[in-house]
Amino acid sequence: MTPSTTVRSPLRLYGRSGELAILEALLDLTGRGSALVLTAPPGLGRSALALHAADHHRAGPVLYTAAAPAERLLPYSGLHALLCSARTALPVLPAEVLRSGLASTALLDLLATLGARGRLLVCVDDIHAWDPRSRAALAFAAHRLDAGSGVRVLLTAAERHDGAEVFAGLPALRLAPLDDAAAGQLLEQLTERHINSAVREELLREGAGNPRLLTALVDGLTQAQLTGRQPLPEPLPGDEELLDACAAPLTRLPAGTRALLLLAAAAEEHEPDGAGADTGLLLRAARLAGIDPGGLTSAEAAGVLRGAGGRTRFTHRPTRGAVLHRAPPDRRRAAHRLLATALDGPHHALPRLIQLACATDGHDPALADALTLAATAPYPHTDRAAALTRAAALTPDGAPRGERYAAAAEHARLAGEPGRARALLARVRTVPAPGLAHYVRGQLALRDGPAADAAQALLTAAALLGPDDPVRRLDALLAAAEAAWASGDAAACLDALHRVPPDPGDPALERCLTGLRALLEGDADRGRALLYGCLGPPSGPPEGAAAQTRAGVAALALGEVDAACLAGARALAAVRAHGPEVLLPQALERLAHAELRAGRHAMARAHALEGLRAADRLGQRNAAAQLHALLALAASVEGPAAACAAHADAALAGAEPHGLVHAATLAGWAVARAELAVGRSAEAAARLAPLVGHGPRPGHFASRMPAVPCFVEAAVLAGRAVEAHPAVEDFAHWTATTADPHAAAQLARCRALLAPPGEAAVRYEEALAHHDRYGGDFERARTQLLYGHWLRRQRRTREARGPLRDALIGFERCGARLWCARVRGELRAAGEAVAATDGPSPLSPLTPQQQRIARCVAEGATNREVALRLSLSTRTVDHHLRNVFAALGIRSRTELARLLDRDGR
Structure with missing residues (x-):
């Protein structure tokens, strides 16, 4: 393998803003001495921070040195290197002073003298590798620096090193691994953004927030591997020096403790990332091997392991890698066999087989078959993915190996690990690829990829899966319809639904699909009759998330918003109770959408925020775009306007590259409604006109009608009433076929806006009568606002005050803070004093x-x-x-x- 030879610019210190602020405070203290000890496991960047501090110190001289481990046995070699690092010659501590044991006080006097001339920075990297006498002398000086000395001392050290007690009492700062965001930024700079998303997630997982390890991983891969054109090697290349540094402290531990560390590292082979090892399993394996279990306590005391909740974890993930890589292969295999023996009982069948697979060198078809069979049992998806990955590795090249990698990718997807799923799909090398691989690829793209690509991959999967896998074939076709719906392609959505074969065994599904097909084909009466058959209460035990989701889709298509909210809540409860978690963002998004249609804006916002957190955690950017759009709609009612704009921008940033027309339409509608709230009707009309029209780039077909009332209001107020007439006629036709409780009142309001003066008041009263029957504070308040505005425009200012007061109360009651200011302005214009809500x-x-x-x-x-x-x-x-x-x-x-x-x- 030829490593990449890309030349890179100097790296920034990503994810260290807090540490840099502390260093800046250390360097900027005027007239005071100070000291700080930076500690961290190998590779986390303590040397980079020390260099940064030395390079950015401009207020005085700098003494900087990095310890040389080879000179550790030479007394005072560290002090000599430190004093020789000055740009100008410094007094050298006389040999008789060193021999007399007065080096500590002499160094203190020297540093105080230098600090009096200007702020002095003394910076020693890896002070744990200094000779003990130099270390003790500098520690003595650091503890006794006078408050007016102007000397700053910055030391970096490994954790729990020999001689650490001499620095006890000095301020210390422990570096933690980089978070995912900072590690991702570092990867983007290392690769100049030329990295496949699946490879990126795999490197982030393997790098564990360690900058040095991430750099080594990138340097060990070719450009073709980084961009996903070639699969990643197994195992991934690491940093040998980093592994040596992590392993060095372990050599001082007793043999029994080191044996337990190897067992702990091997036990994590079948566990999710970060889960650690089962402490009970380690203790059973130790007893079988005659190892003193007290070694775990010794490892915890040494800071290598930590135990909590029945699990044992390595405090620094690269240490686990160092333990495995430094152990001879026969000892690693023996540890896995010992763990397999300790995993007795039928409930441990899958973990036992995984440990046996780790102990196997080469192919083993029989063990691969056993792993594949065990993975069909109801184990967690993470365990099943691990088992099938091992089974594929034990399988000779060919179709079975590809099928097993694809099945492992499916379970990784269901476990909420899309990066791992994509990495496993990259190992499917059979031509043609199995239908399952296309299915998983399409499902991944549906949640984080172009919607059109997802639809095509899922249609291909359905054709390849055929009647041999009817469940996944149905899921593929329904997901393809969902992808087409998200992209606003009604014809493609209808085509996918037509490909679903009839299923006499599931009449509820058949009614739902036939009804949706009828609606998309324009047969509204037949479609509505069929979909109403999907809304009945469940008979028998509660139905699963899929059935409730279908009921929610049917309810929204009919405009039965209360039924849609109920079905959405039941689907969410089913996902929370039974999983998989990968469905959580969609369940929350559908419920929030139904609640917005029902006018329950606060509840919708709460569910959308929870869904957004889940989508970000699970890497589902398409769901995040949709949820941002829903949050923008909620903010267009509740405010502030800046939040609406921010969520809309985030929605469009995710929707536009992936062709998510529905999310983009909702985001545009939200911004327009916020513009209406602050009186910017011309801008709102210009934004909504293409969304509700029939031009070359219309909005989403399912969101066109709900946005019409906003467009009509904006168009009339902006002097574009002539453009609103066709939209109102379309809305009237839709109102006759929908059960949406707000539609009739909205239609009457639209007609009032377009009516001549002699008819408008009657239309407004008609709209308010509809509101009285069906409720809805926000929509009623909007009608009252427009009615009051019309009355004031007709010079009937005294009459206008009543509807405007009611509108203000209605907006306040439903939390529509963004709209309250507009009503107050109308009330002032009508001659009524309105109390200010804040200062002058x-x-x-x-x-x-x-x-x-x-x-x-x-x-x-x-x-x-x-x-x-x-x-x-x-x-x-x-x-x-x-x-x-x-x-x-x-x-x-x-x-x-x-x-x-x-x-x-």
């Missing part, structure tokens, strides 16, 4: 009408747009704006915008 505003000297004009102008609206928005003449706006400038003592629109921006309102 810079617009306080202005009349209510002037305040509204000033805010519109500060947002960038022209005088004509302000006149249109506030139902005034352009001349009236000009007149008020001159008075605004005079009252506030400003001369331009720019100054007005800055004034309101500073105020933050």
Whole structure:
């Protein structure tokens, strides 16, 4: 194998902002002496931090040296190297001083003298490798630095090293491994972003947040392996020097303790990452081998292992790798055989076979078959993935090996480990690849990839799986329909549903699919009749997540939002009770979507936030985009506007590269609704027009109708009423076929907005009557707001105050804080005093009408747009704006915008 020879720029210190801040405070202290000891296991970057501190110290001289282990037996060799590191010659401690044992006080005097001339930094990397006398002398000086000496001492050391007691009492900082975000940034710089996503996740898992190990892993791979064109080697290349450094402290432990460390390392072969080893298993294996179990206590005292909750873990993951790699192969295999013997009983069948597989050198078809058979039992998906991976490695090349790697990838996916699943799929080398491999690849792309690619992979999988695997074939076709739906391709969604073979054994599924097909084909009456048959209460025991999810889809398609919320809650309960966890983001997303349609914005936000955390944890970026869009919709009601914009931007960032039209449509709708809330109707109308129209790039077919009321309101207020008429006719047709409780009231409101003055009041009253029957504080308050606005525009200001007061109360009751400010502005314009919600505003000297004009102008609206928005003449706006400038003592629109921006309102 030829390693990569990519030339890289110097590496940044990723994930060390806290440590850098502490170092900066150490270096910036004026007139005070200070010391700090940085400790860390090998490879975590303590040397890089020491170099950074030395390079960035500008306030005085620097004495920097890295310990030379070869000179450890030479007395005072460390001090000599330190003093010789100065750029200018320093006094050398006389030999008689060293022989007399006064080196410590002499060093203290010398450092104090140098510190008096300017802030001195004394930096020693790996002080644990210094000779003991130099170490003791510097420790003495560091403890006794006078507060006014101006000397800073920065030391780095390994954990639990010999002679550490001399530094006891000095401030210490222990470095932890990098988190995933920082480790990912480091990998991107190491590879210049030329890395496959599956390879990236595998290296992050193997690197365990250790910068040096991550660097070694990248350096040991070719460009083809990093980009996924070739599979990763087994095992992955590591850093031999790092392994030596991790293994060195272990040589001082008793033989029995070292034997237990090997057993602990071997026992983790069948455990999930970070789970550690079963302490009971280690103790049973130790008794079988005649090893004193007290060695575990010794290992914990040495800081190598830690035990908690019946599990034993290595405190530093590379130490486990060092134990395995430094043990001779025959001893490793013997440890695995011993663990297999200790795993007795039928409930340990799978772990026992995995340990036997680890003890096997080469292929073993019989053991591979046994592992494959055992993996069909109801073990956790992580264990089954591990078993099938071992079975594939024991299988000679050919179709069975590819099938087993694909099956292992499927269980890794269900365990919520998409990176591991992709890495396993890369090992499927059979041509053509088995249908299961396409199935897993499509399912992974459905959650984190282009939706169109996912649909094609799943259709291919369904064709290859055929009647031999009917369950996965059905899942593949339903997932392909879901992918097409997410991409807004109704024809592709219908095609996937048509490919589902009839199943007389599952009449509920058959009704649901036939009903959805009928709706997509335009046969609304037949589709609705069939889908209503899916909404009945479950007979017998509670149904699983899949059946409840289908019921929720049917309910949303019908507009039965309360039934959709109930089905979503049942599906979520089933996933939480029975798993797999990989379905949790989808369950929470569907429930939050139903709750938004029902007007339960606070509950939707809570479920969407939980779903977003799960999606981020499980690497499901498509689900995260959808959840960000739902959170943007919730924020377009509750506020603040900045949160709506942030969630919408995040949704679009994930939706656009993966073709997620539904998420993009919801995000655009959310931003437009937030713009309506603050009175920016022209912008809202421009944003919504393509989403509700039939142009070349329309919005999602399932979200077009729910967004129409917002478009009609925005278009009318922006002077584009002529564009709203076709949308209202479409909405009227949809209202006649949906059970959505808000649709009838929204239709009446839309018609009121477009009606002539003599008819508008009747339409508004009709809309409010519908609201009285079906509830919904937010939609009712929006109708009252528009009714009050219309009455004020008709010069019926006294009558306008009643609906506007009701609107304010309604928005406050449902938490629609973003809309309250608009209602207060309307009430002020209607001549009613409204209590301020916070401190005095810079617009306080202005009349209510002037305040509204000033805010519109500060947002960038022209005088004509302000006149249109506030139902005034352009001349009236000009007149008020001159008075605004005079009252506030400003001369331009720019100054007005800055004034309101500073105020933050």
